[in-house]
Amino acid sequence: MFYLFMVIFNATFMFLVLQWLPNWDAASYVAVCVKSAAWLASHVLKWATSLAMIVAFCFVVAFKERIALMLGLDHKQIFNCKMRDCLSCFSTARFTPIELLIWKVEDLPSADIFHANNVFIEAYLGYNETMRTRVHNNAGSDCFLKESIQLNFDQDDDEEKLFLFVQNQKVVGAQELARVEISSDDVKKILKDGHDKGASSSKWSKEFFPYSFPLIPRGQVWVTAVPVVEEHHGYAELARC
Incomplete structure (x- = not known):
């Protein structure tokens, strides 16, 4: 029920905004949404690569002790510097x-x-x-x-x-x-x-x-x-x- 209420509220709010703004209507709003979706689709692969690198880095940092234990390096100081x-x-x-x-x-x-x-x-x-x-x-x-x-x-x-x-x-x-x-x-x-x-x-x-x-x-x-x-x-x- 709560999600249905939020959908109705958001739809009503967007309808009022389009009615109040003089240079906007439903057609122009849809056109902008389609253009934004096309731009997002053309760049999603670049973002996916960067996002995967960030997620992998966070994973290694969060589980570095377990990874070192699996590799048998938990007791070794690889870099003598902190x-x-x-x-x-x-x-x-x-x-x-x-x-x-x-x-x-x-x-x-x-x-x-x-x-x-x-x-x-x-x-x-x-x-x-x-x-x-x-x-x-x-x-x-x-x-x-x-x-x-x-x-x-x-x-x-x-x-x-x-x-x-x-x-x-x-x-x-x-x-x-x-x-x-x-x-x-x-x-x-x-x-x-x-x-x-x-x-x-x-x-x-x-x-x-x-x-x-x-x-x-x-x-x-x-x-x-x-x-x-x-x-x-x-x-x-x-x-x-």
Whole structure:
């Protein structure tokens, strides 16, 4: 009923406008409508191409994370530059050096039923290059890694994520066993907790690793982090309370 009322209202309004305007009548109005329709039809292909490009661009931007996940590029930083870098004249002052301590992994899936897993971990964080631990041969499903990795961390970038990939070294290449995605907030939490507890690469016990993260598709990894103080002469030492 509402749509019928609107049709009648619009038709009545247009009729009155044509009656009130001295240089317009129904025939001239129809002629203008036909001319406009012809112009629209002649340009619709150009508009369709542009519209398709705009829709595709919006789709890629809206689903960029899922597309990157499908392509296996969700953990990789293709361009080491963001808009904020341009606005800050490419200053690196916002980056804080941290040391990521990896204690152990447990309940890993088996890559081969005839051989034990040869475990190592790859770490991806922001602009940092790919970091790897050493390979722990014949580790199986559980492995005490007790290794540390130094990374640059931007605490003001809420979109920055830490990706850990538990890999199995093979004769040719490596095979992913499990992975975890740790948010920027979680990194800051374990960084604060590790600093407060005085964790360091010389202390490997559950007391200093209160957080474990579930791996996908299976397993657990225990990590913590501590800040690193860089000296002017180029050496670094762990910050202690």
